[in-house]
Amino acid sequence: MLLQVPRGTKDILPQEITTWQEFEVKSRQVFCLYNYFEIRTPIFENIALFKRSLGDSTDIVQKQMFVIKQGKDKFVLRPEGTASIARAYLENNLGFGTKLRKLFYIGPMFRAERPQKGRLRQFHHIGAEAIGLSSHNLDIELIEISDYLLQTLGISKYKFIINSLGCHNDKLKFGILLKKTLLKHKKNLCGECKLRLSRNVFRVLDCKNEECRKITNALKFDHSYLCDDCKTHFDKVLEGVNKFNIDYEVREQLVRGLDYYSGVVFEIIHPELGAQDALGAGGRYDHLFKELSNKEIGAAGFAFGMERLMLVSPMKSSPKQLSGYIITLGREATDRGLDMLREIRRAGISCDFNYSDSSLKSKLKEANKLGARFVILIGEDEINKKRVTIRYMEESKQEEIEFEGVVNFLKEAIN
Ligand code: AMP
Secondary structure, three states: OOOOOOOOOOOOOOHOOOOOOOHHHHHHHHHOOOOOOEOOOOEEEEEEHHHEEEEEOOOHHHHOOOEEEOOOOEEEEEOOOHHHHHHHHHHHHOOOOOOOOOEEEEEEEEOOOEEEEEEEEEEEEEEEEEEEEOOHHHHHHHHHHHHHHHHHHOOOOEEEEEEEEEOOOHHHHHHHHHHHHHHHHHHOOOOOHHHHHHHHHHHHOOOHHHHHHHHHHOOOOOOOOOOOHHHHHHHHHHHHOOOOOOEEOOOEEEOOOOOOOOOOOEEEOOHHHHOEEEEEEEOOOOHHHHHHHOOOOOEEEEEHHHHHHHHOOOOOOOOOOOOOOEEEEEEHHHHHHHHHHHHHHHHOEEEOOOOOOOOOHHHHHHHHOOOOOOOEEOOOOHOOOHHEEEEEEEEEEEEEEEEEHHHHHHHHHHO
Protein backbone atom coordinates (compact mmCIF):
# COMPACT_ATOMS: atom_id res chain seq x y z
CA MET A 1 0.00 0.00 0.00
CA LEU A 2 1.19 3.49 -0.86
CA LEU A 3 2.21 5.43 2.25
CA GLN A 4 0.28 8.61 2.92
CA VAL A 5 0.91 11.81 4.89
CA PRO A 6 -0.22 11.58 8.53
CA ARG A 7 -3.85 12.57 9.09
CA GLY A 8 -4.26 16.30 9.60
CA THR A 9 -1.08 17.22 7.72
CA LYS A 10 -0.65 18.34 4.13
CA ASP A 11 2.01 18.55 1.47
CA ILE A 12 2.37 22.05 0.15
CA LEU A 13 2.81 21.31 -3.53
CA PRO A 14 4.85 23.21 -6.12
CA GLN A 15 1.68 24.64 -7.69
CA GLU A 16 0.65 26.14 -4.31
CA ILE A 17 4.01 27.29 -3.06
CA THR A 18 4.01 30.69 -4.77
CA THR A 19 0.86 31.66 -2.85
CA TRP A 20 2.55 30.65 0.41
CA GLN A 21 5.65 32.59 -0.53
CA GLU A 22 3.60 35.64 -1.40
CA PHE A 23 1.74 35.50 1.93
CA GLU A 24 5.08 35.31 3.71
CA VAL A 25 6.66 38.14 1.72
CA LYS A 26 3.65 40.42 2.22
CA SER A 27 3.50 39.65 5.96
CA ARG A 28 7.22 40.34 6.36
CA GLN A 29 6.75 43.67 4.60
CA VAL A 30 3.93 44.63 6.97
CA PHE A 31 5.93 43.66 10.06
CA CYS A 32 8.90 45.60 8.75
CA LEU A 33 6.74 48.74 8.46
CA TYR A 34 5.83 48.42 12.14
CA ASN A 35 9.45 47.69 13.15
CA TYR A 36 8.96 44.03 14.16
CA PHE A 37 11.97 41.71 13.72
CA GLU A 38 11.78 38.08 12.72
CA ILE A 39 12.71 35.37 15.20
CA ARG A 40 12.97 31.61 14.50
CA THR A 41 12.84 29.30 17.49
CA PRO A 42 13.22 25.49 17.43
CA ILE A 43 10.26 23.41 16.34
CA PHE A 44 10.46 21.37 19.55
CA GLU A 45 10.92 22.54 23.12
CA ASN A 46 11.13 20.99 26.57
CA ILE A 47 7.71 19.81 27.69
CA ALA A 48 8.00 21.88 30.89
CA LEU A 49 7.88 25.11 28.90
CA PHE A 50 4.37 24.49 27.61
CA LYS A 51 3.07 22.96 30.81
CA ARG A 52 4.21 25.99 32.75
CA SER A 53 3.10 28.64 30.33
CA LEU A 54 -0.10 27.42 28.65
CA GLY A 55 -1.59 25.92 31.81
CA ASP A 56 -1.94 22.31 32.93
CA SER A 57 -5.68 22.19 32.41
CA THR A 58 -5.81 23.68 28.91
CA ASP A 59 -6.93 21.48 26.01
CA ILE A 60 -3.52 21.84 24.38
CA VAL A 61 -1.59 20.54 27.37
CA GLN A 62 -4.17 17.94 28.33
CA LYS A 63 -4.83 16.37 24.94
CA GLN A 64 -3.06 17.97 22.01
CA MET A 65 0.66 17.84 22.54
CA PHE A 66 2.84 15.72 20.29
CA VAL A 67 5.33 14.45 22.81
CA ILE A 68 8.73 13.13 21.76
CA LYS A 69 10.61 10.95 24.22
CA GLN A 70 14.35 10.92 23.71
CA GLY A 71 16.17 8.97 26.38
CA LYS A 72 15.27 10.57 29.69
CA ASP A 73 14.07 13.80 28.07
CA LYS A 74 10.60 14.74 26.96
CA PHE A 75 10.09 17.29 24.23
CA VAL A 76 7.00 18.63 22.54
CA LEU A 77 6.48 19.72 18.94
CA ARG A 78 5.56 23.35 19.57
CA PRO A 79 1.78 23.89 19.63
CA GLU A 80 2.13 27.68 19.48
CA GLY A 81 4.83 30.34 19.31
CA THR A 82 4.41 32.68 22.28
CA ALA A 83 5.86 30.40 24.97
CA SER A 84 8.96 29.67 22.85
CA ILE A 85 9.46 33.36 22.16
CA ALA A 86 9.12 34.25 25.84
CA ARG A 87 11.73 31.56 26.58
CA ALA A 88 14.04 32.88 23.86
CA TYR A 89 13.56 36.45 25.09
CA LEU A 90 14.62 35.50 28.61
CA GLU A 91 17.36 33.08 27.62
CA ASN A 92 19.00 35.49 25.16
CA ASN A 93 18.42 38.58 27.27
CA LEU A 94 16.58 40.24 24.41
CA GLY A 95 15.25 42.91 26.75
CA PHE A 96 18.75 44.19 27.44
CA GLY A 97 19.15 47.87 26.56
CA THR A 98 15.65 48.26 25.17
CA LYS A 99 12.31 48.88 26.81
CA LEU A 100 10.40 47.21 24.02
CA ARG A 101 11.29 44.25 21.81
CA LYS A 102 9.00 43.68 18.85
CA LEU A 103 9.25 40.26 17.22
CA PHE A 104 7.41 38.26 14.59
CA TYR A 105 7.49 34.67 13.44
CA ILE A 106 6.18 32.49 10.64
CA GLY A 107 6.25 28.72 10.90
CA PRO A 108 4.59 25.38 11.56
CA MET A 109 2.76 24.50 14.80
CA PHE A 110 1.52 21.08 15.90
CA ARG A 111 -1.61 20.08 17.78
CA ALA A 112 -3.13 16.61 17.99
CA GLU A 113 -6.68 17.78 17.25
CA ARG A 114 -9.43 16.02 15.36
CA PRO A 115 -8.83 17.19 11.78
CA GLN A 116 -11.61 18.96 9.90
CA LYS A 117 -11.95 21.92 7.50
CA GLY A 118 -9.59 24.63 8.78
CA ARG A 119 -8.30 22.40 11.59
CA LEU A 120 -5.07 20.55 11.01
CA ARG A 121 -2.51 18.74 13.09
CA GLN A 122 0.31 20.64 11.46
CA PHE A 123 -0.66 24.19 10.59
CA HIS A 124 1.21 27.47 10.21
CA HIS A 125 1.16 30.62 12.30
CA ILE A 126 2.03 34.16 11.34
CA GLY A 127 2.41 35.90 14.66
CA ALA A 128 3.81 38.93 16.45
CA GLU A 129 4.84 39.70 20.02
CA ALA A 130 5.55 43.10 21.59
CA ILE A 131 7.52 42.45 24.77
CA GLY A 132 8.57 44.89 27.49
CA LEU A 133 5.66 47.26 28.10
CA SER A 134 2.05 47.13 29.27
CA SER A 135 0.95 50.23 27.40
CA HIS A 136 -2.57 50.25 25.98
CA ASN A 137 -1.00 51.76 22.84
CA LEU A 138 0.66 48.44 22.13
CA ASP A 139 -2.65 46.58 22.36
CA ILE A 140 -3.97 49.13 19.88
CA GLU A 141 -0.93 48.70 17.62
CA LEU A 142 -1.33 44.91 17.60
CA ILE A 143 -4.99 45.19 16.65
CA GLU A 144 -4.06 47.71 13.97
CA ILE A 145 -1.30 45.51 12.46
CA SER A 146 -3.69 42.55 12.43
CA ASP A 147 -6.17 44.67 10.52
CA TYR A 148 -3.54 45.93 8.06
CA LEU A 149 -2.12 42.46 7.56
CA LEU A 150 -5.56 41.12 6.65
CA GLN A 151 -6.13 43.99 4.22
CA THR A 152 -2.71 43.44 2.67
CA LEU A 153 -3.62 39.80 2.08
CA GLY A 154 -6.78 40.93 0.31
CA ILE A 155 -9.10 39.69 3.08
CA SER A 156 -12.36 41.46 3.95
CA LYS A 157 -15.58 40.74 5.88
CA TYR A 158 -13.70 39.81 9.07
CA LYS A 159 -14.70 41.03 12.50
CA PHE A 160 -12.77 41.61 15.72
CA ILE A 161 -14.13 40.29 19.01
CA ILE A 162 -12.55 42.11 21.94
CA ASN A 163 -12.66 41.64 25.70
CA SER A 164 -10.67 42.39 28.82
CA LEU A 165 -9.89 39.77 31.44
CA GLY A 166 -8.21 42.38 33.63
CA CYS A 167 -4.98 42.01 35.55
CA HIS A 168 -4.09 38.85 37.47
CA ASN A 169 -6.27 39.87 40.45
CA ASP A 170 -9.20 40.84 38.24
CA LYS A 171 -8.94 37.53 36.44
CA LEU A 172 -9.18 35.76 39.79
CA LYS A 173 -12.31 37.79 40.59
CA PHE A 174 -13.69 37.03 37.13
CA GLY A 175 -13.05 33.33 37.75
CA ILE A 176 -14.98 33.41 41.05
CA LEU A 177 -17.86 35.26 39.40
CA LEU A 178 -17.87 32.84 36.49
CA LYS A 179 -17.85 29.83 38.77
CA LYS A 180 -20.69 31.21 40.87
CA THR A 181 -22.79 31.79 37.76
CA LEU A 182 -21.94 28.45 36.15
CA LEU A 183 -22.69 26.49 39.30
CA LYS A 184 -26.34 27.40 38.76
CA HIS A 185 -26.18 25.52 35.44
CA LYS A 186 -24.02 22.66 36.67
CA LYS A 187 -26.48 19.90 35.96
CA ASN A 188 -26.67 20.88 32.27
CA LEU A 189 -22.91 21.09 31.72
CA CYS A 190 -21.02 18.21 30.12
CA GLY A 191 -19.00 15.87 32.34
CA GLU A 192 -15.71 17.53 31.46
CA CYS A 193 -17.03 21.01 32.24
CA LYS A 194 -18.30 19.82 35.61
CA LEU A 195 -14.65 18.99 36.38
CA ARG A 196 -13.46 22.26 34.84
CA LEU A 197 -15.61 24.17 37.35
CA SER A 198 -13.15 23.29 40.07
CA ARG A 199 -9.97 22.79 37.98
CA ASN A 200 -10.00 25.86 35.76
CA VAL A 201 -13.36 27.49 35.27
CA PHE A 202 -12.27 29.60 32.24
CA ARG A 203 -11.88 26.47 30.18
CA VAL A 204 -15.67 25.95 30.35
CA LEU A 205 -15.85 28.91 27.95
CA ASP A 206 -13.75 26.97 25.37
CA CYS A 207 -16.04 23.92 25.45
CA LYS A 208 -17.38 22.88 22.05
CA ASN A 209 -20.34 20.94 23.52
CA GLU A 210 -23.58 22.48 22.25
CA GLU A 211 -25.36 22.47 25.60
CA CYS A 212 -22.37 24.11 27.30
CA ARG A 213 -22.09 26.70 24.53
CA LYS A 214 -25.75 27.63 24.89
CA ILE A 215 -25.17 28.28 28.57
CA THR A 216 -21.93 30.23 28.17
CA ASN A 217 -23.17 32.31 25.23
CA ALA A 218 -26.01 33.62 27.37
CA LEU A 219 -23.74 34.74 30.26
CA LYS A 220 -23.52 38.44 31.08
CA PHE A 221 -20.86 39.99 33.34
CA ASP A 222 -20.66 43.74 32.56
CA HIS A 223 -16.91 43.82 33.40
CA SER A 224 -17.63 44.47 37.07
CA TYR A 225 -14.52 42.42 37.93
CA LEU A 226 -12.17 45.00 36.35
CA CYS A 227 -10.18 47.27 38.68
CA ASP A 228 -10.03 50.99 37.86
CA ASP A 229 -6.68 50.73 36.06
CA CYS A 230 -7.81 47.81 33.90
CA LYS A 231 -11.13 49.49 33.15
CA THR A 232 -9.29 52.63 32.01
CA HIS A 233 -6.84 50.53 29.97
CA PHE A 234 -9.71 48.72 28.25
CA ASP A 235 -11.59 51.98 27.55
CA LYS A 236 -8.46 53.50 26.02
CA VAL A 237 -7.95 50.46 23.79
CA LEU A 238 -11.53 50.64 22.56
CA GLU A 239 -11.20 54.39 22.04
CA GLY A 240 -8.10 53.76 19.91
CA VAL A 241 -9.76 51.00 17.92
CA ASN A 242 -12.81 53.19 17.30
CA LYS A 243 -10.61 55.51 15.25
CA PHE A 244 -9.68 52.80 12.75
CA ASN A 245 -13.02 52.04 11.24
CA ILE A 246 -12.59 48.39 12.28
CA ASP A 247 -15.63 46.18 12.59
CA TYR A 248 -15.56 44.95 16.18
CA GLU A 249 -17.75 43.76 19.01
CA VAL A 250 -17.05 43.49 22.75
CA ARG A 251 -17.85 39.96 23.88
CA GLU A 252 -17.56 39.14 27.57
CA GLN A 253 -17.32 35.41 26.96
CA LEU A 254 -14.04 35.72 25.05
CA VAL A 255 -11.27 34.42 27.33
CA ARG A 256 -8.92 32.64 24.89
CA GLY A 257 -7.91 29.01 25.34
CA LEU A 258 -4.61 29.51 27.18
CA ASP A 259 -4.00 30.38 30.80
CA TYR A 260 -1.31 32.99 30.21
CA TYR A 261 -3.71 35.62 28.87
CA SER A 262 -4.80 38.53 31.02
CA GLY A 263 -5.83 42.10 30.16
CA VAL A 264 -7.17 42.84 26.70
CA VAL A 265 -7.75 39.82 24.46
CA PHE A 266 -9.11 39.62 20.93
CA GLU A 267 -10.06 37.23 18.21
CA ILE A 268 -10.70 37.83 14.52
CA ILE A 269 -13.50 35.81 12.99
CA HIS A 270 -14.63 35.35 9.39
CA PRO A 271 -18.14 34.30 8.32
CA GLU A 272 -16.92 32.06 5.49
CA LEU A 273 -14.84 29.78 7.70
CA GLY A 274 -17.75 27.77 9.11
CA ALA A 275 -17.34 26.01 12.45
CA GLN A 276 -13.67 26.95 12.82
CA ASP A 277 -14.34 30.64 12.34
CA ALA A 278 -11.25 32.17 13.99
CA LEU A 279 -8.71 33.59 11.56
CA GLY A 280 -6.46 34.67 14.35
CA ALA A 281 -6.34 35.74 17.95
CA GLY A 282 -4.20 37.50 20.47
CA GLY A 283 -4.00 39.55 23.59
CA ARG A 284 -1.98 40.64 26.55
CA TYR A 285 -0.03 38.13 28.62
CA ASP A 286 1.77 40.19 31.28
CA HIS A 287 1.68 37.29 33.72
CA LEU A 288 3.54 34.80 31.51
CA PHE A 289 6.99 36.21 32.27
CA LYS A 290 6.26 36.14 35.98
CA GLU A 291 5.43 32.47 35.59
CA LEU A 292 8.60 31.71 33.64
CA SER A 293 11.11 33.98 35.36
CA ASN A 294 9.49 35.80 38.27
CA LYS A 295 10.07 39.07 36.39
CA GLU A 296 7.39 41.68 35.71
CA ILE A 297 7.46 42.12 31.93
CA GLY A 298 4.47 43.42 30.03
CA ALA A 299 3.77 41.71 26.72
CA ALA A 300 1.08 41.22 24.10
CA GLY A 301 0.83 39.49 20.75
CA PHE A 302 -1.29 37.70 18.19
CA ALA A 303 -1.18 34.80 15.75
CA PHE A 304 -3.03 34.06 12.54
CA GLY A 305 -3.52 30.60 11.07
CA MET A 306 -2.06 30.73 7.55
CA GLU A 307 -4.24 27.94 6.18
CA ARG A 308 -7.36 29.78 7.34
CA LEU A 309 -6.11 33.06 5.87
CA MET A 310 -5.69 31.26 2.55
CA LEU A 311 -9.21 29.86 2.71
CA VAL A 312 -10.68 33.38 2.66
CA SER A 313 -8.09 35.33 0.71
CA PRO A 314 -8.69 35.94 -2.99
CA MET A 315 -4.91 36.18 -3.47
CA LYS A 316 -3.76 33.18 -5.46
CA SER A 317 -0.42 33.37 -7.22
CA SER A 318 0.30 31.41 -10.35
CA PRO A 319 3.47 29.33 -10.48
CA LYS A 320 6.59 31.19 -11.54
CA GLN A 321 7.09 31.23 -15.30
CA LEU A 322 10.05 29.54 -16.92
CA SER A 323 11.62 31.93 -19.45
CA GLY A 324 13.61 29.55 -21.59
CA TYR A 325 13.64 25.84 -22.39
CA ILE A 326 16.35 24.31 -24.55
CA ILE A 327 15.65 21.38 -26.83
CA THR A 328 18.53 19.83 -28.73
CA LEU A 329 18.82 17.07 -31.31
CA GLY A 330 22.20 15.36 -31.77
CA ARG A 331 25.41 15.18 -29.76
CA GLU A 332 27.00 18.42 -30.93
CA ALA A 333 23.77 20.37 -30.44
CA THR A 334 23.48 18.99 -26.92
CA ASP A 335 27.01 20.13 -26.02
CA ARG A 336 26.33 23.61 -27.41
CA GLY A 337 22.91 23.70 -25.74
CA LEU A 338 24.32 22.83 -22.32
CA ASP A 339 26.90 25.65 -22.59
CA MET A 340 24.13 28.01 -23.56
CA LEU A 341 21.97 26.82 -20.65
CA ARG A 342 24.66 27.78 -18.17
CA GLU A 343 25.19 31.16 -19.85
CA ILE A 344 21.47 31.98 -19.76
CA ARG A 345 21.08 30.99 -16.11
CA ARG A 346 24.17 32.96 -15.09
CA ALA A 347 22.63 35.98 -16.82
CA GLY A 348 19.78 35.71 -14.30
CA ILE A 349 17.20 34.21 -16.65
CA SER A 350 15.34 31.05 -15.68
CA CYS A 351 15.95 28.28 -18.15
CA ASP A 352 15.78 24.50 -18.30
CA PHE A 353 16.93 21.77 -20.62
CA ASN A 354 15.22 18.75 -22.03
CA TYR A 355 17.41 15.88 -20.91
CA SER A 356 15.21 13.11 -22.28
CA ASP A 357 15.63 11.03 -25.45
CA SER A 358 12.04 11.50 -26.58
CA SER A 359 10.78 12.84 -29.91
CA LEU A 360 10.75 16.55 -30.74
CA LYS A 361 6.96 16.53 -30.45
CA SER A 362 6.98 15.19 -26.92
CA LYS A 363 9.83 17.51 -25.93
CA LEU A 364 7.74 20.48 -27.10
CA LYS A 365 4.78 19.12 -25.17
CA GLU A 366 6.94 19.02 -22.06
CA ALA A 367 7.99 22.66 -22.62
CA ASN A 368 4.35 23.59 -22.90
CA LYS A 369 3.49 21.77 -19.70
CA LEU A 370 6.25 23.60 -17.86
CA GLY A 371 4.86 26.90 -19.05
CA ALA A 372 8.08 27.92 -20.83
CA ARG A 373 7.77 31.20 -22.73
CA PHE A 374 10.48 30.49 -25.28
CA VAL A 375 11.86 27.24 -26.58
CA ILE A 376 15.40 27.36 -27.93
CA LEU A 377 15.76 24.66 -30.56
CA ILE A 378 19.19 23.45 -31.66
CA GLY A 379 19.51 20.67 -34.25
CA GLU A 380 22.03 19.77 -36.93
CA ASP A 381 20.82 22.55 -39.21
CA GLU A 382 21.20 25.14 -36.42
CA ILE A 383 24.70 23.92 -35.60
CA ASN A 384 25.72 24.40 -39.24
CA LYS A 385 24.26 27.90 -39.36
CA LYS A 386 25.44 28.82 -35.82
CA ARG A 387 21.93 30.01 -35.14
CA VAL A 388 19.13 28.77 -32.91
CA THR A 389 15.45 28.62 -33.63
CA ILE A 390 13.46 30.44 -30.98
CA ARG A 391 9.89 29.35 -30.67
CA TYR A 392 7.43 31.76 -28.98
CA MET A 393 5.20 29.30 -27.14
CA GLU A 394 2.21 31.55 -26.58
CA GLU A 395 2.20 33.22 -29.98
CA SER A 396 3.06 29.99 -31.90
CA LYS A 397 5.62 31.74 -34.09
CA GLN A 398 9.35 31.30 -34.44
CA GLU A 399 12.47 33.09 -35.58
CA GLU A 400 16.14 32.33 -36.00
CA ILE A 401 18.88 34.18 -34.13
CA GLU A 402 22.62 33.81 -33.78
CA PHE A 403 24.07 31.78 -30.92
CA GLU A 404 25.65 34.88 -29.39
CA GLY A 405 22.39 36.81 -29.42
CA VAL A 406 20.33 34.36 -27.35
CA VAL A 407 20.98 35.85 -23.89
CA ASN A 408 20.24 39.38 -25.04
CA PHE A 409 17.15 38.25 -26.88
CA LEU A 410 15.76 36.60 -23.74
CA LYS A 411 16.72 39.55 -21.55
CA GLU A 412 14.77 41.93 -23.73
CA ALA A 413 11.87 39.59 -24.33
CA ILE A 414 11.13 38.88 -20.68
CA ASN A 415 11.29 42.50 -19.52
P1 AMP B 1 -4.56 29.94 18.86
O1 AMP B 1 -3.12 29.84 19.19
O2 AMP B 1 -5.34 28.71 19.18
O3 AMP B 1 -5.20 31.20 19.33
O4 AMP B 1 -4.60 30.02 17.28
C1 AMP B 1 -4.44 31.20 16.52
C2 AMP B 1 -4.94 30.90 15.15
O5 AMP B 1 -4.26 29.78 14.61
C3 AMP B 1 -6.40 30.48 15.11
O6 AMP B 1 -7.24 31.60 15.09
C4 AMP B 1 -6.45 29.69 13.82
O7 AMP B 1 -6.53 30.56 12.71
C5 AMP B 1 -5.12 29.01 13.79
N1 AMP B 1 -5.22 27.63 14.30
C6 AMP B 1 -5.23 27.21 15.58
N2 AMP B 1 -5.31 25.88 15.65
C7 AMP B 1 -5.35 25.44 14.38
C8 AMP B 1 -5.44 24.15 13.78
N3 AMP B 1 -5.48 23.02 14.50
N4 AMP B 1 -5.47 24.06 12.43
C9 AMP B 1 -5.40 25.18 11.67
N5 AMP B 1 -5.31 26.43 12.18
C10 AMP B 1 -5.29 26.56 13.51
